[in-house]
Amino acid sequence: MEESVANNADLRRLIEGNKRYISSNLKHPGRSSERRFELKHGQHPFAIILGCSDSRVPPEVLFDQGLGDLYVVRVAGNVVGKMIVASIEYAVLHLNVSLIMVMGHSQCGAVKATCDDEKLEGSLPSLTSALSPAFNSAKDMPGNLIENVAIANIRNVVKELGQTGVNFSEMIESGKLTIVPAYYNIGTGKVDLL
Ligand SMILES: [Zn+2]
Known part of the structure; x- marks a missing residue:
């Protein structure tokens, strides 16, 4: 993954922002009224x-970015679904963004609830059922169950996005679109590419 960071200026910009965030050397770019105008x-x-x-x-904070820099889609457990794919398609097809990062994180409550097989109210079971393929594939792996399931889900979502986004697989093949899996550690502040 180091090689892809070196070859992708957008990914480099994210990783450099995260380095500033970890070292408390923040630039806080793009927050001025000029930028807003x-x-x-x-x-x-x-x-x-x-x-x-x-x-x-929050991506803008942990990548030290400002207004207009990041197109952010957030949903508990960073799962995919039709509206999520549509939101991302808009940015790829109409805003010409060529980098998608799927970022899960440590201590994720949605992943934990899936692992604990909690009885949940309302619409919450739709989230745990979206995470259940990751749980099933990672449940017997050695190590930390919640981390393993979170990482399996990130990889599943990368794959699913690549397959379901309109024209995404062709764009990936021709180098016009990159989808990267990443894991954020809440304790250290570091984003690791998987
Ligand atoms: Zn979470």
Whole structure:
């Protein structure tokens, strides 16, 4: 994955922002009123982040980015579904964003609830059922169950997005689109590419 970071300027920009965040050397780019005015004419984000809704994982903060930089889709457990795919298709096909990062994280409540097989109310079972393929594939792996399931889900979502997004598989093949799996550690602040 180191090689892909070196070859992809957008991915490098994310990783460099995360390094600033970890070292408390933040630039806080793109928060000025000038930037806000500039964006009145349209948006040209450089990356799409599909992440979890967890309040501890806001992409603009942990990648040290500003207004108009990131196109963010957040849903508990960073799962996919039709509306999620549609939101991402909009950014790929209409905003010409060529990098998608699927970012799961440590201590994820949605993953934990799936592993604990909790009885949940309302619409919550739709989230755990979206995570159940990851649970089934990772449940017998050695190591930390919640981390293993979170990582299996990230990989499943990368694959599913590549297959279901309109034209995505052709774009990936021709190098016009990259989808990267990543894991954020809540304790250290570091985003690792998987
Ligand atoms: Zn989460």
